[in-house]
Amino acid sequence: MTTIYNFSAGPAVLPKEVLQQAAAEMLDWHGSGMSVMEMSHRGPEFMSIIAAAQSDLRELLAVPDNYKILFLQGGGLGENAIVPMNLMGRKPQPAIADFIHTGSWTAKSIKEAQKYGKVNVAASAEANGHTVIPSRDSWTLSKDAAYVHLCTNETIDGVEYHFAPDVSADTGDAPIVADMSSHILSRVIDVAKYGVIFGGAQKNIGPAGLTIVIVREDLLGHALPICPSAFDWKIVADNDSMYNTPPTYAIYIAGLVFQWLKRQGGVAAMEQKNIAKAQLLYDYLDASDFYVNRVAKDCRSRMNIPFFLRDESLNTEFLTQAKQHGLLQLKGHKAVGGMRASIYNAMPIEGVQALVSFMKEFARAHT
Structure with a gap:
């Protein structure tokens, strides 16, 4: 029988060991008599699952103590709207956000952010067909931006940052927001160089439906009044990602992937x-x-x-x-x-x- 290899960009291939474990636990998770899909998200069984997933992710990425790990819905595209709703409020309105335009996903991010504030495209690779990352010395950053947005791996165009840029000399307190949807957990990163890291799960983490947000604590509490409560990072953080019913099964699978990654070294x-x-x-x-x-x-x-x-x-x-x-x-x-x-x-x-x-x-x- 031909071995199948799935090169999908997402939803993407999952480790075989993870799928086998999930299949074995489908009808009865650890003797509970329930599938994870049937559990109350506030019951002790699922609370242990989400706590382990958060702890393992923090360990894998060496996430500093002053960062919160949030489990949300909405996917990467949804988070492109949630980010400006949470960070534009850091500055007098209308606030401005800087973008480094490197491909199809930053184009979507720019379009979303324009609904909630001003956008400055500080550098763009559009003239090069999005085949390069604009050099750091070419970025024309704003002096008082609410944040600087990067997509550190463009899934469609196939470009990836192989450096972690520093913008403090040009922007002061503007944090870097990094969409790492398609390469998070694939390489070592210094989380402290970013204010916010987010990613849809369906590339390297698990099934579609879960979005990971890693946010520095001082960036919480600045949501615009129009931000839905379920997407206000401070509310989500204060409720340990339990303000609304989280994507429970996706979190469970993500937790199995985190354990698999630890076994790989x-x-x-x-x-x-x-x-x-x-x-x-x-x-x-x-x-x-x-x-x-x-x-x-x-x-x-x-x-x-x-x-x-x-x-x-x-x-x-x-x-x-x-x-x-x-x-x-x-x-x-x-x-x-x-x-x-x-x-x-x-x-x-x-x-x-x-x-x-x-x-x-x-x-x-x-x-």
Whole structure:
């Protein structure tokens, strides 16, 4: 039977061990007689699940004590509205937020933020087709911004920050807000360099429906009056993510993923695996005349690797044959076309090896 490798950008592949454990616990979690989906979110069983998930995530990312970890709904796109509603109130109205425009997701973020305040696009890679990260010395930041927004890994365009920028010299107290939806937990980060980190779970954490927010405590309590109570970070923090019914099953699966990551050696060990996987695919792309990756080498994502067949009339045949070989979800996003291999934490290196082997075979057959 052909081994299946799922390269979906999200909802994405989950570790096999996690799925097996969830299946085993589906009808009866730890002798409780209940599925996690049936539990009261305020009962002792689920309270132990969410407490362990928060603790494990704090450990994995070395989250400082003066940061709160929140479990919310809304996804990454929803959080693009929730962020300005929580931070624009830090400054006199109408407040301004700075954005570094690096691709499709920052474009969505800018559009949302414009509903709640002013936006300054401090730097943009649009003229370069979003194939680079604008250099830090090119950023034209505001003097009194409420925050500076980055998408540190663009899922669609395949660019990733490989540095943690410092903006304090230009903006004073403006915190950096980082959308890390598609690479959180894939690499070591210094949480203290950011005021807010957020991400939808459906890439490296778990199923769709859960959003993680890591927020420095001094940034709580500034929500605009129009912010719904369920999305006011201070209210959520004060209620330990229990102000409303949280996405219980998604939190449970996320907790299993956190435990799996710890068994793999933690984030530092996972980063080395991700470097090896990405290097394997990029090395082949760079050596090939049949395929091309257009992202600048120093800005390439380790998680989302877009590539194009030089003869795009072969796209449909490529995808059809890839599926026959057990290589799924390789079609690029409709906004950019081509192909895209998303190789998140749960993708084993054998999956990347299988993809490269197929790509070589397909190129030989069509050259």
